[in-house]
Structure formats: structure tokens, C-alpha cells
Amino acid sequence: MNNQNIIELKNISAGFDNGKQYLQVFDDFSLTLGKGDLNIILGPTGCGKSTLLNIIAGIVPLQGGILEFKEPNLQNNSRLVFQHYTLFPWLNIIKNVEFGLKIRKIEKIRRREMAEEMLNSVGLASFEKHFPHELSGGMRQRASIAQALVTEPGLLLMDEPFGALDDFTRMELQDLLQKIHSKNNITTIFITHSIDEAIKLGDRIILLSKQPAKILEDIRPTEQQTANEKEALYSKLRQQLHQQFLIHK
Amino acid sequence: MISPCCQTHPSRNKKRVISVAKSGTFFIVPGVVVIIWQITAVIFNQPWIFPTPLSVLTVLMHPLQDILASGSLISNTLASLLRVVIGFSVAAVTGVFFGLLVGSTAWLRALFGPMIEILRPLCPIAWMPFAIAVFKMRTLPQIFGVDYSGTILDEVQIGMVFVLFWGAFFPIFTNTCDGIMGVRKNYITLAETLGADKKTVVFRVFLPAALPMILTGLRLGLSLSWFVLIAAEMLPGTTSGLGYLLFYASGLAEMNVVIACMVIISVVGASLNGLTLLLLKKMVSWHGKEV
Numbered sequence: 001m002n003n004q005n006i007i008e009l010k011n012i013s014a015g016f017d018n019g020k021q022y023l024q025v026f027d028d029f030s031l032t033l034g035k036g037d038l039n040i041i042l043g044p045t046g047c048g049k050s051t052l053l054n055i056i057a058g059i060v061p062l063q064g065g066i067l068e069f070k071e072p073n074l075q076n077n078s079r080l081v082f083q084h085y086t087l088f089p090w091l092n093i094i095k096n097v098e099f100g101l102k103i104r105k106i107e108k109i110r111r112r113e114m115a116e117e118m119l120n121s122v123g124l125a126s127f128e129k130h131f132p133h134e135l136s137g138g139m140r141q142r143a144s145i146a147q148a149l150v151t152e153p154g155l156l157l158m159d160e161p162f163g164a165l166d167d168f169t170r171m172e173l174q175d176l177l178q179k180i181h182s183k184n185n186i187t188t189i190f191i192t193h194s195i196d197e198a199i200k201l202g203d204r205i206i207l208l209s210k211q212p213a214k215i216l217e218d219i220r221p222t223e224q225q226t227a228n229e230k231e232a233l234y235s236k237l238r239q240q241l242h243q244q245f246l247i248h249k
Numbered sequence: 250m251i252s253p254c255c256q257t258h259p260s261r262n263k264k265r266v267i268s269v270a271k272s273g274t275f276f277i278v279p280g281v282v283v284i285i286w287q288i289t290a291v292i293f294n295q296p297w298i299f300p301t302p303l304s305v306l307t308v309l310m311h312p313l314q315d316i317l318a319s320g321s322l323i324s325n326t327l328a329s330l331l332r333v334v335i336g337f338s339v340a341a342v343t344g345v346f347f348g349l350l351v352g353s354t355a356w357l358r359a360l361f362g363p364m365i366e367i368l369r370p371l372c373p374i375a376w377m378p379f380a381i382a383v384f385k386m387r388t389l390p391q392i393f394g395v396d397y398s399g400t401i402l403d404e405v406q407i408g409m410v411f412v413l414f415w416g417a418f419f420p421i422f423t424n425t426c427d428g429i430m431g432v433r434k435n436y437i438t439l440a441e442t443l444g445a446d447k448k449t450v451v452f453r454v455f456l457p458a459a460l461p462m463i464l465t466g467l468r469l470g471l472s473l474s475w476f477v478l479i480a481a482e483m484l485p486g487t488t489s490g491l492g493y494l495l496f497y498a499s500g501l502a503e504m505n506v507v508i509a510c511m512v513i514i515s516v517v518g519a520s521l522n523g524l525t526l527l528l529l530k531k532m533v534s535w536h537g538k539e540v
């Protein structure tokens with residue numbers, strides 16, 4: 001396991017003002033993330049998972065505290081993958097993948113080569129000319145991953161990327177992500193509602209509570225070796241999540 | 250595509266029968282209307298009020314013939330079309346440009362919003378007297394220093410273009426603006442995290458994302474400027490165009506010419522609309538299918 005810290009959130013507070021009242025989503029919240037880890041964020045709906053991702057991406061401003069990156073330019077070099085509307089519907093798949101390269105003014109021929117290679121590696125080589133709405137949900141998420149990875153990001157931010165997929169497709173994409181991550185070790189933050197997914201993918205699982213969000217569990221599932229230990233971890237997470245839902249009610 | 254199978258599927262056969270019947274029904278109502286029209290017109294027998302469809306058809310069959318010393322149907326139609334195309338084009342360019350600018354910039358919206366809301370409800374025809382006072386009868390070639398170009402451009406008065414511009418500008422501007430403001434945040438975020446600056450976001454995200462709305466605005470603007478044009482051509486100060494011919498012929502109780510003009514106005518209007526609709530379908534095939 002890599003222990004070099006790369007992102008530090010120190011005593012941050014953040015929230016939203018909807019005009020009528022202020023909603024405090026984070027209050028005195030701290031978290032440190034290690035380089036190369038695939039971090040999973042679990043938590044009840046509305047607890048602030050997406051907000052946390054957006055804070056790290058620099059989309060949601062902090063009200064207080066410090067967000068520190070230990071690598072230069074890491075925030076600008078982060079890519080997002082959403083569950084929905086994660087590709088430009090007016091561009092075909094290869095143009096979608098090329099979008100970030102074009103902005104970086106990479107020459108046309110090279111751009112096409114890189115995009116084709118990337119699409120090939122996510123298994124979409126023969127769908128270059130298709131538009132997003134002509135692909136299945138799983139293929140779209142593959143394309144979206146290709147779009148994010150082709151620009152060689154230092155940080156990958158994924159907000160329930162496989163949340164809308166059927167179990168089989170979801171497993172395929174989890175395998176794809178695992179393969180990619182074991183190859184390039186991009187620091188990843190991955191939000192999910194699925195405990196299975198969390199345990200399968202995570203180098204580290206962080207379970208958040210309802211607002212204001214606190215860290216309830218911070219686990220490295222790879223340290224749980226035996227089947228029994230894994231089983232125990234699963235029940236623990238399940239119970240914790242369940243309790244959060246009960247508190248909410 | 251050629252189907253390898255020579256037998257058509259029964260349900261498909263049925264569909265074809267229905268579609269043939271449908272294209273048949275298309276003509277039923279207009280046909281009946283024309284027949285009733287012909288019969289009543291013959292019985293009524295006052296062609297200066299109620300001409301027969303046949304006499305209207307006679308006018309339509311000779312589109313190149315001079316009518317009442319006011320030019321032919323074709324030349325008047327061309328004059329009208331040219332005015333609309335020029336007035337609409339000016340409105341399209343400025344409407345889309347300012348729509349993009351104002352739609353993507355909050356402080357510009359705050360600054361110009363009230364002004365726009367006051368000008369927008371003003372009927373474009375109400376600008377006509379003002380436009381005539383300011384621009385007199387000056388034509389398009391004249392502002393480029395050519396007194397008389399000898400082309401159809403001499404029929405394009407600046408005042409007319411100005412009024413058409415007001416007619417088409419607001420639907421184009423407002424729809425562009427609304428389209429820009431309705432762009433999904435995900436697309437903007439996506440572009441920004443991929444490294445796009447403000448200019449790139451405007452031209453590579455806002456513009457394509459709002460294109461369906463922009464095209465709708467253009468379609469509305471074009472229809473509206475055609476409406477406005479016909480009314481404007483009926484006002485004093487014009488000597489050509491379908492509206493002019495229609496109004497002039499009505500003064501001479503040439504009702505068959507009046508109705509022939511009405512037919513052309515509606516056919517041209519429908520064609521303009523159909524054309525833009527086709528363009529819309531072609532250009533934004535993804536619209537309504539975002540996922």
C-alpha cells in the first residue's frame with residue numbers, strides 16, 4: 001500500500017444557501033487521501049458524497065478549512081465521470097474522447113490515434129462513429145472512462161458511475177476499472193451505494209454519516225484476508241448504512 | 250435498402266395501405282372545400298367579392314404576367330422573399346450573438362433584462378412610421394452609395410429591413426438565451442474539468458447544447474418576419490411585394506388577385522417553416538435523446 005499523502009482536507013466546512021436557509025453539509029470535516037489509492041465513498045443519500053467530490057474538483061467552494069494538494073496542478077488535472085449526462089450528446093464517441101485532447105491543442109492525427117487506442121482498450125473500437133444515445137448504458141460509461149483517461153489525469157473522480165447499470169454490465173465495468181487501476185494506479189475517488197462494489201473495488205472504504213457528514217468507518221478491505229473477515233466487514237458496513245437510514249427516518 | 254425477402258410482412262402491408270389512405274385523406278378536405286367554393290361562387294355570382302377558384306387559378310397559372318401594372322406574381326414574391334431573407338439574416342446573426350452573450354453572462358442579463366422586456370412586446374409594425382421617418386425611402390444599394398442598381402435589391406428599403414429585424418430578433422434572441430440558460434450543468438462541468446476555458450465552453454458547449462432552442466428561435470423568427478412583412482407591405486411607402494399587390498388589388502376589387510396572393514403567402518410561409526423544420530431535424534438528431 002502506498003502511504004504518500006496526495007490530498008488533504010483539513011477541518012473543512014461547506015454548504016449551500018438555497019435562498020431561504022443555509023444547509024451545512026460539512027462542518028469541521030477532515031480527510032487525507034493517499035496517492036494511487038482507489039478510494040470508495042459510501043454513505044446514505046444526501047449525506048454529501050457528491051458535494052465532497054465537487055469540493056475536491058474545485059466546483060463547490062469551501063466556507064472554511066483547507067484543501068491541499070501535494071502534487072502541483074492536481075486539481076486541474078482531475079477528471080469527472082458521472083452517472084448521467086457524462087458525454088456530450090452532440091458529438092460522436094470518438095469526438096467525445098478527443099474533446100480534452102483538442103483543448104490541449106494536440107495535433108489532429110495524434111489526437112485520433114490516442115482516442116482510437118483508448119477506445120480500443122475499453123472495448124469500443126467499433127463504435128467510434130456512434131452517438132451517445134445510440135449506445136447502451138454500459139458502453140456510454142466505457143466511453144466516458146475513455147474520455148477521462150485519454151488526457152492522462154492525475155485524479156479520477158467518479159460519482160456513482162455504474163449506478164444505473166444492470167448487475168452483469170456493472171460487473172464487467174468494475175473489472176475494467178480494476179484492470180485500468182492496477183495498470184496506471186491513478187488516484188481515484190469512487191462514490192457508490194453498493195457495499196458489494198465498495199468491497200470489490202476499494203483499496204480504502206470511507207463510510208460517511210448524515211449531515212453534517214462525519215467519517216463513520218475508514219477501512220482497508222485488502223487487510224481483511226479470510227472469507228470470514230470479509231463477511232464480517234460486509235455485515236458491519238451494512239449495519240452502519242442501515243442505521244443511517246433509520247436515523248434519517 | 251433492399252429486403253432479401255420478397256414477401257412483405259402482413260402488418261407492414263396494412264401500414265402501407267393506411268399510409269396511402271392517409272396521403273389520400275390529405276386531399277379530401279381541401280378538395281371538398283374547393284368544390285363547395287366553386288359552387289357557391291357561381292351561385293353568388295359577385296366575383297368582385299367572391300371569385301371562383303377557377304379565376305384564382307388562372308391568375309396563379311400566369312405567374313410571370315404583369316398584374317395591374319404592379320409587376321408579376323413572381324417579381325412581387327421575389328421582392329417579398331428578398332426583404333425577409335435580408336431582415337431575417339440580420340436578426341439571426343445579431344439575435345444568436347447577443348443571445349449567446351447575454352445567456353451566458355449573468356450581469357449582462359441583469360443589465361439588459363428590463364430593457365428587453367419592455368421592447369419585446371412592442372408590435373414590430375408599430376416601428377414602421379418611425380422607420381419611414383428615419384430612413385425615408387432609402388434602399389439597400391443606396392446606403393452603399395449606389396443610387397439605382399437596376400437589380401431587385403432596389404426593392405429592399407432600409408426601413409422595411411429594420412422592421413423585419415425587430416420582428417425576428419426577439420424570438421431568436423429569447424430562445425437562444427433560454428437555450429443557453431437551460432444547458433445541463435454536467436456538460437459545463439465536464440468541459441471545464443477537461444480543461445476548457447470560458448471561450449471554449451461558450452462555443453463548444455453552450456452553442457451546440459442550445460442549438461435545438463436556437464433553431465426553434467430561428468424558425469419562429471422566420472415565420473414572424475414573414476407575417477410582419479406582409480402587413481408592412483400594405484402600409485404606405487411600398488410599391489412592390491405580395492402585401493402591396495394584395496392591398497392594391499383589393500382597392501381595385503380584383504378579388505381573384507387578392508386570393509391568389511393569399512395562396513402564395515400561405516404556401517411560401519409553410520415552405521419556409523417546413524425548410525427550417527427539416528434543417529432542425531438534420532442538425533440536432535440527438536435532441537431529446539440525451540442520456
Ligand SMILES: Nc1ncnc2c1ncn2[C@@H]1O[C@H](COP(=O)(O)OP(=O)(O)OP(=O)(O)O)[C@@H](O)[C@H]1O
Nearest residue numbers: 016017018023025044045046047048049050051052
Ligand atoms: N447545488 C446545490 N444547492 C443546494 N443544495 C444542494 C446542492 N447540491 C447539493 N445540495 C444539498 O446538499 C446535500 C448533499 O448533497 P449531495 O449531492 O452531496 O449528496 P449525495 O451524498 O451525493 O447524495 P446521493 O447519494 O443521493 O447522490 C443534500 O441535502 C442536497 O440537497
Ligand SMILES: [Mg+2]
Nearest residue numbers: 049050051159
Ligand atoms: Mg450524489
